[in-house]
Every structure is written in C-alpha cells, then in structure tokens.
Amino acid sequence: MYDSPNSEAKIGQKAIKISANKVQVYYGDTHAIKDVDVQIEDKTVTAFIGPSGCGKSTFLRCLNRMNDTIDICRVEGEILLDGEDIYDKRVDPVQLRAKVGMVFQKPNPFPKSIYDNIAYGPRIHGLARSKADLDDIVEKSLRRGAIWNEVKDRLHAPGTGLSGGQQQRLCIARAIATEPEVLLMDEPCSALDPIATGQVEELIDELRENFSVVIVTHSMQQAARVSQKTAFFHLGNLVEYGMTGQIFTNPNDPRTESYITGRIG
Amino acid sequence: MSASLIFLIVVALAAVGFVLGRGRAMASAGGDIRNLHSLPSYYAFNVALSALVPALILLVVWLIAQPALIENRVQSMIPQDRYADRGELSLIMSDVRRVADGLDLAVERDALTREEASSIRTEFTDVRSRLADIGVALGSDVDRTTLTAAQRYRALNATGNAIRNALVILAALAGLGLSLWKTNHEFRARNSVEKVVMALLIGAASLAILTTVGIVLSLIFNTVEFFKLYPAMDFFFGTTWSPSFGGGSELGILPLFWGTFYISLIALAVAVPIGLFAAVYLSEYASPYVRGFAKPLLEVLAGIPTIVYGLFALLTVGPLLVSVFGEQGGLGWMQGGTAVMTAGLVMGIMLIPFVSSLSDDIINSVPQSMRDGSLGLGATKSETIRQVVLPAALPGIVGAVLLAASRAIGETMIVVLGAGAAARLSLNPFDAMTTVTAKIVSQLTGDADFASPEALVAFALGMTLFVITLALNVFALWIVRTYREQYE
Numbered sequence: 001m002y003d004s005p006n007s008e009a010k011i012g013q014k015a016i017k018i019s020a021n022k023v024q025v026y027y028g029d030t031h032a033i034k035d036v037d038v039q040i041e042d043k044t045v046t047a048f049i050g051p052s053g054c055g056k057s058t059f060l061r062c063l064n065r066m067n068d069t070i071d072i073c074r075v076e077g078e079i080l081l082d083g084e085d086i087y088d089k090r091v092d093p094v095q096l097r098a099k100v101g102m103v104f105q106k107p108n109p110f111p112k113s114i115y116d117n118i119a120y121g122p123r124i125h126g127l128a129r130s131k132a133d134l135d136d137i138v139e140k141s142l143r144r145g146a147i148w149n150e151v152k153d154r155l156h157a158p159g160t161g162l163s164g165g166q167q168q169r170l171c172i173a174r175a176i177a178t179e180p181e182v183l184l185m186d187e188p189c190s191a192l193d194p195i196a197t198g199q200v201e202e203l204i205d206e207l208r209e210n211f212s213v214v215i216v217t218h219s220m221q222q223a224a225r226v227s228q229k230t231a232f233f234h235l236g237n238l239v240e241y242g243m244t245g246q247i248f249t250n251p252n253d254p255r256t257e258s259y260i261t262g263r264i265g
Numbered sequence: 266m267s268a269s270l271i272f273l274i275v276v277a278l279a280a281v282g283f284v285l286g287r288g289r290a291m292a293s294a295g296g297d298i299r300n301l302h303s304l305p306s307y308y309a310f311n312v313a314l315s316a317l318v319p320a321l322i323l324l325v326v327w328l329i330a331q332p333a334l335i336e337n338r339v340q341s342m343i344p345q346d347r348y349a350d351r352g353e354l355s356l357i358m359s360d361v362r363r364v365a366d367g368l369d370l371a372v373e374r375d376a377l378t379r380e381e382a383s384s385i386r387t388e389f390t391d392v393r394s395r396l397a398d399i400g401v402a403l404g405s406d407v408d409r410t411t412l413t414a415a416q417r418y419r420a421l422n423a424t425g426n427a428i429r430n431a432l433v434i435l436a437a438l439a440g441l442g443l444s445l446w447k448t449n450h451e452f453r454a455r456n457s458v459e460k461v462v463m464a465l466l467i468g469a470a471s472l473a474i475l476t477t478v479g480i481v482l483s484l485i486f487n488t489v490e491f492f493k494l495y496p497a498m499d500f501f502f503g504t505t506w507s508p509s510f511g512g513g514s515e516l517g518i519l520p521l522f523w524g525t526f527y528i529s530l531i532a533l534a535v536a537v538p539i540g541l542f543a544a545v546y547l548s549e550y551a552s553p554y555v556r557g558f559a560k561p562l563l564e565v566l567a568g569i570p571t572i573v574y575g576l577f578a579l580l581t582v583g584p585l586l587v588s589v590f591g592e593q594g595g596l597g598w599m600q601g602g603t604a605v606m607t608a609g610l611v612m613g614i615m616l617i618p619f620v621s622s623l624s625d626d627i628i629n630s631v632p633q634s635m636r637d638g639s640l641g642l643g644a645t646k647s648e649t650i651r652q653v654v655l656p657a658a659l660p661g662i663v664g665a666v667l668l669a670a671s672r673a674i675g676e677t678m679i680v681v682l683g684a685g686a687a688a689r690l691s692l693n694p695f696d697a698m699t700t701v702t703a704k705i706v707s708q709l710t711g712d713a714d715f716a717s718p719e720a721l722v723a724f725a726l727g728m729t730l731f732v733i734t735l736a737l738n739v740f741a742l743w744i745v746r747t748y749r750e751q752y753e
C-alpha cells in the first residue's frame with residue numbers, strides 16, 4: 001500500500017515539524033545514538049526501522065525528553081520543535097510532553113475507568129471548562145481512537161478489562177485527548193494480534209490528517225504500509241532517511257538493502 | 266543407652282547406607298553411570314533416607330508418648346485417699362519423679378547399686394538422707410507409696426527405653442536393608458528421593474499449622490473455663506475493670522478495649538502519613554545512593570526491641586508532653602507522663618518503618634510502564650504519583666496499614682511503660698489508660714491462682730484480641746483481592 005510517487009512528492013514539501021541536528025545519546029559510557037540528523041515533517045507518518053538495539057527507541061524518547069527519566073542517560077546536540085530547542089533550559093519537559101504525546105510498546109492503561117483514562121491528560125492540563133466539555137473531549141478522543149463503538153456502553157468499566165488491541169487503541173485515544181502536535185509510537189503493535197494490528201494501522205493512517213506521527217517498528221511490512229517517510233538506524237547511526245517507497249525499492253546504502261532483504265537483523 | 270546415643274547410631278547407619286547404596290547402584294550398572302536411571306548420589310540418598318526417616322520418626326513419637334504412658338500407669342498406683350484434687354496429685358507425682366531421678370543419680374554415682382535402688386524399702390533405709398548425701402534435696406521424708414511408685418517409674422522407664430532402642434535400631438536396619446535390596450540400575454531413585462523431600466516439606470508445613478491449631482485450642486479451652494466462672498455478657502459489655510483476687514471482681518473488657526483502640530488510632534495517625542510519605546520519597550524521588558543507605562537505616566529502626574521504645578516513651582516523650590500539656594505548661598490537661606498520647610506517639614514511631622518498608626515494596630512493584638504512560642502525557646512526577654502510582658498501589662497500601670494496625674493492637678511493652686495501668690473509659694488523650702495486652706500480662710504475672718476467673722480472664726482477653734486481629738487480617742486480604750479483580 002505504497003503511496004503513489006506523485007503524492008509522495010507533495011508530502012515531501014510539508015513543513016518541518018521536528019528537526020534534529022547532531023544528536024548524541026549516551027547511557028553512562030555507552031554511546032547509543034551517534035550524530036543523528038533528521039527532519040520530521042508535519043502531517044506525515046515517519047517510520048524508524050532497524051535491527052533491535054540499534055537505538056530507535058532511544059532516539060524516539062529524545063523527541064519528548066522521556067530520556068530525562070533515566071538517570072544515566074545524557075543527550076547532546078539540538079532538537080528543534082517548530083524551530084525551538086526542546087533541550088533549552090527554559091523548556092518545561094512536562095509541557096513538552098503534552099505537545100509531543102507518546103504511545104508505548106505494551107498497552108499501559110491506568111488502573112482507572114475507561115473514561116478516567118482518557119480524561120487524565122485533559123484534567124491535568126485543564127483542557128475542559130466543564131463536565132460536559134470533558135465528556136465531549138472523551139467521546140471525541142475515543143472516536144478518533146476508533147474504539148468509541150466498542151466502549152461507549154461501559155465508559156466506567158476499568159480500562160484494564162479491555163482486550164490487548166482495545167487497550168492499545170485506548171492508549172492512543174488517551175494520547176490524542178491532550179491534543180498533541182506530534183505522536184510518538186514505540187512498536188505500538190508488537191503486543192497485538194494481526195487483526196488488532198490492522199485496526200491500529202488504519203488508525204495511524206487517519207491520524208496523519210491532524211498530527212505528525214513517528215512510529216518505531218521492527219516489521220518492515222508495517223513501515224511500508226503506514227509510513228510516508230522511513231529512517232533506517234543501524235548501531236546507533238542513522239544510515240538512510242527518505243521516502244518510504246524509495247527506501248524499500250531502491251535503497252542507497254548497502255546496509256539498508258541487506259536489512260530489508262533480511263541479511264542484517 | 267540414651268536417646269541421643271541412639272540418634273547417633275541411626276545417623277551412622279544412614280551414613281553407612283549412603284556409601285553402600287552408591288556402591289551397589291554402581292555395581293549393578295557395571296560401573297557406568299549412563300546405565301543408571303538416576304545419578305549415583307540419588308541411590309545413596311535413597312538408602313540413607315530410608316534408614317534415617319522411619320527410625321527417627323519412631324524415636325520422636327516414642328519420646329513423646331512414653332512419659333505420658335508411664336505417668337498414667339504410675340498415677341494409678343497412688344491411692345485415691347492420698348489426694349483431694351488434681352493439683353495435689355500432680356504434687357505427689359512431681360515428688361515421685363524427683364525420687365526416681367535421685368535414685369538414678371545415686372546409681373550413677375555408685376552410692377547405691379542397681380539392685381539396691383530397685384529394692385530399698387523405707388522401713389530399712391532413710392532414703393531422704395541417702396539422697397541428700399549425693400545432692401538431691403527432698404522437701405519431706407519419702408514415704409512408702411512414693412518410693413515404690415518411684416521404683417516402678419524407674420522400672421517402667423528402663424523397659425520402655427530398652428524396647429525403644431531395639432525398635433529404633435531395628436527400623437533403621439530394616440529401612441537400610443529394604444532399600445539396599447531394591448537398589449539396582451533400573452530403580453527410580455530420583456523419583457523416590459523427590460517423594461521423601463516432598464514429605465519433609467509437607468511435614469514442616471503441617472507442624473507450623475498444627476502448632477497454631479494447638480495454640481488456638483488452648484486459648485479456646487481456657488476461655489471456655491473462664492466463661493463458666495464469669496458471665497460472658499458482663500465480660501463483653503461491662504464498663505468497669507477492677508479485678509480483685511479476693512473475689513467480687515468486675516471484669517469488663519470495654520475500658521481495655523477502648524484503650525487499645527485509642528492508642529492504636531493515635532499510632533496509626535502518626536505512622537501512616539509519615540510512613541507513606543517516606544515510602545513515596547524513597548521509591549520515587551530518592552537517588553539510588555540515598556535509597557541505598559536510607560532504606561537499610563529504616564529497617565534497622567524496625568529491628569529495635571519494643572521495650573526500648575517503651576523506655577523512650579517513659580523517659581523522654583512522657584516528660585516532654587507533660588511539660589507542654591501539664592500543669593507547668595499552663596494547660597493542665599495532663600496529670601502524669603504516662604498517657605494514651607505518649608504511648609500512641611511512640612507506637613506510631615515504631616510503626617513508621619513497618620508502614621514505609623511495606624509501602625515502598627508495593628509502590629516499587631507498580632510497573633514502570635504506568636509511570637511512563639503518565640509522564641508521557643505531560644503529567645508531573647507528583648501528579649503521576651498521586652493519580653496513577655498510589656491508586657494502583659492502594660490495595661497493597663491498605664493491606665500494609667491493616668497489618669500495622671494488627672501490630673499496634675498486639676503491642677504490649679510500649680503500653681506498659683507509656684500508657685500506665687489504669688483501665689479507664691475517657692476521651693482525653695492525655696489520660697493514662699491501658700490496653701488488653703497490658704492487662705493480660707498483669708493478670709498472669711504475680712501469684713495468681715490459675716483456676717480463678719481473675720487469671721483465666723487473660724485467656725478470654727487473648728482470644729478476643731486474636732479474633733479481632735484475625736478479622737482485621739482477613740479484611741485486609743479481602744480488600745486486596747477485590748481491588749485486584751477490578752484492576753488486573
């Protein structure tokens with residue numbers, strides 16, 4: 001399901017949402033990300049692929065400063081969100097994470113009701129003026145998370161009682177509810193069965209209309225299906241970054257080709 | 266031969282069996298361990314355990330049963346007219362045992378020959394002075410019945426021991442022989458050792474359970490005795506506690522119960538917030554370095570004996586409170602250092618490490634993915650803790666608090682030293698009061714007659730306390746379960 005070359009060309013002209021320059025990440029003495037430059041476009045799905053341990057998650061977590069929560073992690077270089085350095089002293093990482101939402105590998109609904117899971121972000125950030133307003137946000141988010149029909153009759157049942165695929169869509173809806181501008185997803189389908197994976201992929205494709213989505217995946221088919229741009233990481237380096245179609249059909253770097261044809265893994 | 270010597274012999278037989286079993290297994294496999302069903306050491310252990318376990322079980326059962334049986338036989342020799350009740354009988358019996366022991370000692374020291382010891386008569390020998398010569402002091406002259414009973418006691422013991430020794434060694438030999446005979450390369454020694462190990466584990470578990478059952482039964486038995494002497498209604502609903510060993514005591518549990526409740530309440534009011542906050546700091550904010558020394562330090566606090574806390578209450582906290590709330594402080598609420606407040610505060614301090622250590626474990630067991638999820642939505646650390654981590658940890662924390670409550674209710678030394686001994690129904694936290702546990706101690710210490718309601722009431726108090734803490738623990742479990750169902 002590649003986009004046609006035509007539409008890719010159009011996407012290529014979209015505004016730059018995140019721009020990373022010479023990013024280095026260290027875990028203690030381990031140099032996990034080396035000199036990565038990448039421009040992530042608005043209203044585009046960007047896929048990070050690469051063998052496991054190559055630093056995809058690490059780089060993704062740099063984009064909303066989730067690495068701050070790891071004591072030994074150190075980030076160098078520059079990451080601009082809409083032209084502003086997110087590692088600047090004046091930037092509040094908490095505020096940043098409201099703008100750059102994150103969905104994790106394993107669905108992690110809070111031990112609260114479905115409603116409270118979605119309302120969590122809006123309540124914290126004071127996005128709702130009234131109860132009705134909040135109800136509205138919850139419904140809208142669940143609809144955009146493509147799970148409204150399944151849960152509308154049990155909004156007050158615990159979110160942990162849903163199936164794995166539903167939980168992951170709940171987590172996506174929860175991230176959407178805070179109205180982020182960028183949505184980061186770290187292998188969001190790795191714990192899901194094929195049907196749930198299909199539903200989540202469909203959802204990601206719809207999300208592209210409003211957000212810039214960055215998705216880490218170890219499934220190349222998935223990258224090919226949902227993304228417009230793909231970045232290939234290898235041993236902490238960004239080896240190749242370009243149009244998804246081009247990366248998968250005509251890669252420039254021999255390492256990319258080996259990975260895609262299954263020789264590195 | 267003494268029991269310990271028999272024990273050593275059985276162990277030695279087992280060791281021999283170990284070597285023989287191994288050798289026989291190897292021989293039957295033609296020296297090649299690949300032909301064996303199990304590793305050679307399993308055959309060795311199988312033979313050793315077969316020799317050891319049945320013999321030792323027999324020995325232990327015998328050691329428990331023999332004295333009871335002999336006691337019974339000898340008791341029946343004492344004429345009915347010599348004693349009025351069980352108490353007197355048991356006095357006579359203890360005399361008999363002393364004489365028997367004295368005779369044993371005399372034989373050992375060559376003051377008497379074996380024959381003399383079993384044949385001397387009070388008519389011809391002054392047993393008391395002869396025993397005194399070798400250092401066994403008797404309270405009164407030995408009369409004829411006592412001496413013959415003692416001699417009978419010795420005779421029975423001697424035959425009993427001889428039969429025991431023979432049977433135990435026979436059992437060890439039989440086990441050894443049988444298992445050696447079964448040992449060959451096809452025998453599944455591994456599985457049979459596995460079974461013995463399981464039996465040992467089951468034995469350990471049932472011993473623990475049986476002991477508990479025994480304790481409860483003895484509590485129940487004595488409680489029933491108490492309620493035969495004292496009406497249950499007066500006990501449970503009486504508002505006065507004034508035992509007097511002369512009779513006419515009023516034994517109402519309510520004042521004691523109120524004291525227990527009040528002190529525990531103050532203790533929990535101190536321990537729960539402080540302990541919980543300490544746990545949150547330790548598990549969420551403290552650097553690994555701080556955590557590395559603060560946590561063990563808190564746990565050391567948990568290891569301080571409660572009597573030390575009691576001294577702290579008596580010598581430091583009590584006087585301090587009096588200087589603030591007493592006459593000098595101008596408030597005049599507090600008459601003396603011992604008060605509900607004193608004991609409650611100190612007990613609270615004692616419970617802080619208990620609450621914080623348990624809560625810390627529970628908070629740590631909340632998966633990191635919960636925190637990540639919340640932080641990833643732009644929540645701050647304290648929002649994450651308040652709204653995600655603590656609710657997720659709540660059932661466990663409630664459990665920890667209820668366990669702390671159980672401990673507060675059962676605490677004794679701090680109460681004895683910090684709260685005083687006056688049973689009183691009062692709302693003033695600066696009054697001296699006392700608790701159920703402290704009164705159990707004071708009812709049983711001193712020279713109380715164990716058949717009087719004033720002493721037996723201790724068992725009823727203990728039983729009540731036991732039921733309450735049990736209910737509390739069951740309730741804690743129930744809360745943990747229901748919440749878990751909801752969230753997992």
Ligand SMILES: Nc1ncnc2c1ncn2[C@@H]1O[C@H](COP(=O)(O)OP(=O)(O)O)[C@@H](O)[C@H]1O
Pocket residue numbers: 027030032050051052053054055056057058059070072
């Ligand atoms: N919390 C951490 N502490 C130390 N090293 C880490 C940590 N997380 C990841 N790493 C290391 O960083 C490298 C990149 O890991 P990661 O970003 O998780 O890879 P990927 O997501 O591509 O599989 C790996 O070598 C990994 O061992």
Ligand SMILES: [Mg+2]
Pocket residue numbers: 056057058186
């Ligand atoms: Mg990863």
